[in-house]
Each structure stands twice: as C-alpha cells, then as structure tokens.
Amino acid sequence: MVALSVLVSSLLLASHAWASPVPSLYSDAHLSFPPLDPKSWFCALPIKTARKLLCPRQGSDGLSVDTPLGTALGTMDIPTVNRYAVKYASADRWAPSAVATTWELPNGSTNVSALPLMCPQPYVDDSTFSEDCLSMILYVPTTLTVGSGVPTLMWIHGGSFMVGSATDPGLDGSALALATDSIVAVIQYRLGALGFIAPNGQTNLGLKDTVNALNFLSKVVPSFGGDASKITVAGQSSGANMIRALLAVPSAQSLFQSAIIQSDPMDYGFLSASDQQQLQDYFTPLLNCTATDTTCLNALSLDDIVTTAGLDFYSNAVYVVPAATQSEPMRVVNDGTFITSPLDSTAAFPAVDKPILLSNVADEAGYTIYLSFPDAVPESEYTEIVNGTFGAARYQTLMGSQLYTVQTSTTTEDYRPQLQVLGTDSVWRCATWTFARNWVTNGGSAYVGLYTVGASYPGNSAVPYCTQAGVVCHQDDIEIVFGTVPSPDSAQSALITEMQARYKSFLYTGNPNPSGSSYANWQAAGTSDVNAILLGSSGEATVGACTPSFWGDSVQYDYQVYDI
Known part of the structure; x- marks a missing residue:
C-alpha cells in the first residue's frame, strides 16, 4: 500500500502511466490505468508546456526605479500597472542559491519587456x-510611490514540483x-531533480530559493x-505546499x-529525511555519475537530468519509497534543521501566530478521476x-461509515462521483480542515x-466533467483570484470582485472581511468547526466527513500511515 497518489490534482504528472489487470487506485499500491505514452500524458496536462517566453509585450519601455540594488x-502593459522582470538569485547546480546583489534582467536580457525563461x-x-x-515578475500599480507602504503578495506557482513558471x-x-x-510578485524556483533530489544530499533547494525571493523582496x-x-505569501497546489513549508x-x-x-494536497505531508535518503540512493545511479564526482555531475546536460x-x-520512486507517492515524489523534506516541524498530526504542532487563508475547490479530484476513468x-x-487505495483497515471504516454512499445515475451504475468526493475529501478538503484546526488550536487565526x-x-x-455547469476542478480558482478569466460571466465577475476585495483586506489586516462591505461575514475557523464559507454562493460548506473524529482519527491520512 502506498500514498493516495491517484486522487491528486490535474497537475500530477504520472498517474496514468501503466496498466493493471485489476482496476484500482493503486496497482501494487497505486493507481493503474491504460498505458499512455509519457510524452502524450505530460502534454495533455492542463498547464502550458510550450511557449515563447522571451517575446516582448506591447507597452512603453524605459520605466525606471532606483533601488538599493541598482536601477x-x-x-507598462496596461496604463495603470508597471511590470518589472528581475533575477532575484543565482545558484550553481545542486547548491543553495544566493540572493542577487544587483538588479539584473533575467537570463542576461537587455530587453525590459522580455519575460524570464522557465x-x-x-x-x-x-x-x-x-x-x-x-x-x-513584479506588478506595480502606477499610483504607488516611495512611502506608500502597501503590502506585497508573493505568488508561488504549482505544477507538482516538476513543471510550471511565473508565466503560466x-x-x-x-x-x-x-x-x-x-x-504582486510571481516567482520561479528550481523544479524537479534540480530543486528537490540532489545527488550530493542537499535538500529543499527549491524551497530555499523561495526564501531568497522573500529576502530579495524585503530589500x-x-x-x-x-x-x-x-x-x-500565496500559492496553489504544490505552490501551496511550498507556502505551508515556509x-x-x-x-x-x-x-x-x-x-x-x-x-494544497495536504494528505501527502512532507517527506522524511530517511525516505529522502532512500530516494537519493535510487536517483544518483540514474545519472551515471557518483555523488562526489562534481565534474561528471556538472557535465550532465539538462535533458540528462x-x-x-x-x-x-x-x-x-513510489516503488522505492511508497510515501513518495506517484504524484509528488520530488518534494519538500522535513530535514529537522531548515524545516523543524511536519506541521501535521504526526508530531506536536508548534506555537503559531500568523493569520492564514485556506481554500479548496468543490471538485478537486474531478479532473484526475474522470480522465482516469x-x-x-x-x-x-x-x-x-x-x-x-486505502488498505483493508481504512476500507472497512470508509465503507462502514456510510459517509461515502453509492451514487448512481438513473440508468446505470456509476461510482465515479463517489470516487471524486472521496478523493477531494481525503487528499485536499478534510486534510485542509484538519490543518486549520491544528493552526487555530496552537495560536494562529485561519479562514477556510x-x-x-x-x-x-x-x-x-x-475532461468533459470539468466543463459541466457547477463543477469546479483543480486550478479553476487561479484565474478567479488573478482576475484573468478571458470572458467572465456574471457569476465569475462577481466572485472575482469579491475575492480581490477579500484578498486586499487580508493583505492589509489579516482578515478577509472588507470594512463596510456587503459581503457575507467570513468567520474565522475554530478548534472544531472551521466555518468554511462557500465562495461563489451563500452559506457554509457541508461538513460531511471532514469532522475531527473521522479523517485524521478514524481514518488516517497518508502522512499518518507512513509516519512522515
């Protein structure tokens, strides 16, 4: 049995790469589907995988700001917002990055309109x-001047720690x-093997990049x-996992x-140091270099790596370390030094004080389930x-609870809706609610x-399921928050306005309730009831199985099963 990798988001890359004689969320402990060519699978993902990043945008060049690091x-893309692309850090291969000491355009470019290479x-x-x-990339309203004292939102993109960029x-x-x-600052960080599975034993390089991005911004x-x-700090999917790690x-x-x-697919947890070591021992021989042969390692092409x-x-990796999951085997490691807590239910939760805002979409697992089946x-x-997927003990509890009852159509049995709810609850929603309770219990404030x-x-x-009316699949919140929906309908427009007003209030005050607005009160989470507000409709989310006594207690999350 391995972690619940199948019920992961639409960004999780390899969950359909092989077949099994018995349909299951895991074959030999993980999900199996009809075999697909890996390249075809990757290119079918709902992310932009081919783009020209150094093409200039329309706009007037020459906007200059004096900073401690240079000019x-x-x-200007639109008349009211200026855009600045900048290199915030540099790093040798598989070494910690260092914060930039001078203002420099990305990739040695001399074109201020150019966007960074991914x-x-x-x-x-x-x-x-x-x-x-x-x-x-920094987006700065033209109304701001030195001394305005406004907040900054630093966004970390998702992509299973493998793909994505600031220009997604x-x-x-x-x-x-x-x-x-x-x-608004949208950042990039080292991905995949270059950021999370170094042959020299370095861990969390991609995460440390984000800390340097914060150091750069503070300057x-x-x-x-x-x-x-x-x-x-803000992010979605694996980008949200990076926020939790921060x-x-x-x-x-x-x-x-x-x-x-x-x-954030919180069900997975951070990797343990021992699991990371086993994964590193598997990865390094794939490079045909020894861990100490820096000449060989530096000579490797990026395609090789x-x-x-x-x-x-x-x-x-999932066959080497089941806790790695098939979906995010290269990820953050609880190394005990840089990261000092798993921030989950496997260890004492530390004292906290920051306000956090946590959200999920209604049908997180929809893309994966309906693409897979x-x-x-x-x-x-x-x-x-x-x-x-869950093993005999968890299976018996799940089936005996009646919380995941059979859903069928009027003409034929179809348990995909049930799988979608189960996946959404176990990997995302209930795990998030458990985290919110832990956060509040230990001193912080949380809004869900x-x-x-x-x-x-x-x-x-x-995936046709994801285009049905009323369905909100993984990633479908991104363009709402950023206000980049190409042709929003009235409901989308209203939610864009509301969420941006709530985010503004949260950035300024730590509370997502704008002063004097007519929006429904977003009540803070408690130690039991998280008061999860519905974003796009009225009222609060149905608790269902996300009670303190069910997920994380009667039925353990994967991070509890693997004690990572």
Missing part, C-alpha cells in the same frame, strides 16, 4: 528554459495588483512603494506576515479501487473557504 527598468522541466523546447531561472496561464498579476492596491519593495514588513521554516518567519494556501533521469525517477465505474470495481464557482483553467476542458 530597475520596467515596462526553470528546466520535461517536454518543452530547450530554448524556453534555462538553469539560470531564479527570476520573478492566468498568472499576470496586473489586475490583482490594481484591485488590491498592492505589489527592493520599499523602492516601489511597498512595506517590507507587509509581505503575504510556515515550518523558523528562519523565514520574519520575512512574511501572513499566508494564503489554495488547494530533467528528462532521462528525472522522468525515470518520477515514474518509479472515462467510462462508468461499477460497484465491484469501486470497492476494489477503495480497498486497493470552498469555491463553488470557478473558471475552467486551460487544459481542464480535456
């Missing part, structure tokens, strides 16, 4: 990425910066009208005031899937929400 040159990742043209990728669809921060009267935002003491890094706590966590060794590792799932297959309105993220239309 920042930017461009970090190395599989199945994109080599011309679109660079190992020198520790860059960010929907991540233009112009509208969000304008609506929140703040600076420069005052020059743009920001207050260095008012930085909020909350567990003592040395980073003074660098940000609050956190926003969207759709990212594609050849990286995708082999991604597909097979294009045809109806009968009862016999359903029971095999649940049993194979559930999106019932979304905007179909590019690529989600590959």
Whole structure:
C-alpha cells in the first residue's frame, strides 16, 4: 500500500502511466490505468508546456526605479500597472542559491519587456528554459510611490514540483495588483531533480530559493512603494505546499506576515529525511555519475537530468519509497534543521501566530478521476479501487461509515462521483480542515473557504466533467483570484470582485472581511468547526466527513500511515 497518489490534482504528472489487470487506485499500491505514452500524458496536462517566453509585450519601455540594488527598468502593459522582470538569485547546480546583489534582467536580457525563461522541466523546447531561472515578475500599480507602504503578495506557482513558471496561464498579476492596491510578485524556483533530489544530499533547494525571493523582496519593495514588513505569501497546489513549508521554516518567519494556501494536497505531508535518503540512493545511479564526482555531475546536460533521469525517477520512486507517492515524489523534506516541524498530526504542532487563508475547490479530484476513468465505474470495481487505495483497515471504516454512499445515475451504475468526493475529501478538503484546526488550536487565526464557482483553467476542458455547469476542478480558482478569466460571466465577475476585495483586506489586516462591505461575514475557523464559507454562493460548506473524529482519527491520512 502506498500514498493516495491517484486522487491528486490535474497537475500530477504520472498517474496514468501503466496498466493493471485489476482496476484500482493503486496497482501494487497505486493507481493503474491504460498505458499512455509519457510524452502524450505530460502534454495533455492542463498547464502550458510550450511557449515563447522571451517575446516582448506591447507597452512603453524605459520605466525606471532606483533601488538599493541598482536601477530597475520596467515596462507598462496596461496604463495603470508597471511590470518589472528581475533575477532575484543565482545558484550553481545542486547548491543553495544566493540572493542577487544587483538588479539584473533575467537570463542576461537587455530587453525590459522580455519575460524570464522557465526553470528546466520535461517536454518543452530547450530554448524556453534555462538553469539560470531564479527570476520573478513584479506588478506595480502606477499610483504607488516611495512611502506608500502597501503590502506585497508573493505568488508561488504549482505544477507538482516538476513543471510550471511565473508565466503560466492566468498568472499576470496586473489586475490583482490594481484591485488590491498592492505589489504582486510571481516567482520561479528550481523544479524537479534540480530543486528537490540532489545527488550530493542537499535538500529543499527549491524551497530555499523561495526564501531568497522573500529576502530579495524585503530589500527592493520599499523602492516601489511597498512595506517590507507587509509581505503575504500565496500559492496553489504544490505552490501551496511550498507556502505551508515556509510556515515550518523558523528562519523565514520574519520575512512574511501572513499566508494564503489554495488547494494544497495536504494528505501527502512532507517527506522524511530517511525516505529522502532512500530516494537519493535510487536517483544518483540514474545519472551515471557518483555523488562526489562534481565534474561528471556538472557535465550532465539538462535533458540528462530533467528528462532521462528525472522522468525515470518520477515514474518509479513510489516503488522505492511508497510515501513518495506517484504524484509528488520530488518534494519538500522535513530535514529537522531548515524545516523543524511536519506541521501535521504526526508530531506536536508548534506555537503559531500568523493569520492564514485556506481554500479548496468543490471538485478537486474531478479532473484526475474522470480522465482516469472515462467510462462508468461499477460497484465491484469501486470497492476494489477503495480497498486497493486505502488498505483493508481504512476500507472497512470508509465503507462502514456510510459517509461515502453509492451514487448512481438513473440508468446505470456509476461510482465515479463517489470516487471524486472521496478523493477531494481525503487528499485536499478534510486534510485542509484538519490543518486549520491544528493552526487555530496552537495560536494562529485561519479562514477556510470552498469555491463553488470557478473558471475552467486551460487544459481542464480535456475532461468533459470539468466543463459541466457547477463543477469546479483543480486550478479553476487561479484565474478567479488573478482576475484573468478571458470572458467572465456574471457569476465569475462577481466572485472575482469579491475575492480581490477579500484578498486586499487580508493583505492589509489579516482578515478577509472588507470594512463596510456587503459581503457575507467570513468567520474565522475554530478548534472544531472551521466555518468554511462557500465562495461563489451563500452559506457554509457541508461538513460531511471532514469532522475531527473521522479523517485524521478514524481514518488516517497518508502522512499518518507512513509516519512522515
């Protein structure tokens, strides 16, 4: 039995890569599906995998701001927001990054309109990425001046720690910066093997990059009208996991005031140091270099690391360490030094004090379930899937609880709706609610929400389920928050306005209830009832199985099963 990798988000890369004689969420402990060509699978993901990142945008160049690191040159995409791309840190291969000491355009460019190359990742043209990728894009309202003292929101993109960039669809921060009267910084960090599975034993390199991004921001935002003491970190999916990890890094706590966590698959937990060592021992031989042969390691091409060794590792790590999951085997490690707490229910939760905002979408697992099972799932297959995923003990509790009752259509049995609810609850929603209770119990404040309105993220239309009215799949909150929905309907427009007003209030006060607004009161979570507000409709989310006595207690999360 391995972690619940199958019920993961639409960004989780390899969950359909092989077949099994018995349909199950795991075959030999994980999900099995009809075999797909890995490249076809990756390219079908709802993320942009081929793009030209160094093409100039329309706008006037020559905007300059004096910073302690030198003159920042930017461009204006829209009349009210300036955009600045900058290299915030540099790093040698598999070494910790260092914060930039001078203001420099990304990738040695002289074109202030150019966007940064993405970090190395599989199945994109080599011309679109660079190992020198520790860059960010700042979106700054033109009304700001030195002394304005506005907050900054630093966004960390998702992508299973394997893919993604600051230029992913929907991540233009112009509208969000304008609506929140703040600076928005969208950052990149080292991905995959280069950021999370170093042959020399270095851990959390990608996470440490994000700390350096915070250090960089603290130096420069005052020059743009920001207050260095008012930085909020935010992210979605694996980017949200990075935010949760930042909350567990003592040395980073003074660098940000609050956190926003969207759709974090918290069920997985951080990897343990011992599991990471086993994974490293598997990965290094794939490079055909010894761990100490720096000449050999430095001579490796990016394709050797990212594609050849990286995708082999991604597909097979779950067999080496079941806790790695098939979905996020390269991820944050609880190393006991940089990170000092798992921030879950496997160890004493530390004292905390920051306000956090936690959200999920209504149908987190929809993309994965309906892509994995294009045809109806009968009862016999359903029971095999649940049993194979959770093991006999958890299976018996799940089936005996009646909380996941059979849902069938009027004409034929189909248990996919039930699998979707089960996946959403176990990997995302209930795990998030457990985290909120732990946070509040130990001194922090938390606000919990559930999106019932979304905007179909590019690529989600590959699964017809995700385009149905009322369905909100993983990632469908991104363009709502950023205000980048191409042609929003009235419900989407209303939610965009509401969420940006709530985010503005949260950035300024740590409370998502705008003063004097007519929006429903978003009540803070308690130690039992998390008061999860519905975002896009009225009232609060149905508790269902997300009670303190069920998930995390009667039925353990994967991080509890593997004690990581």
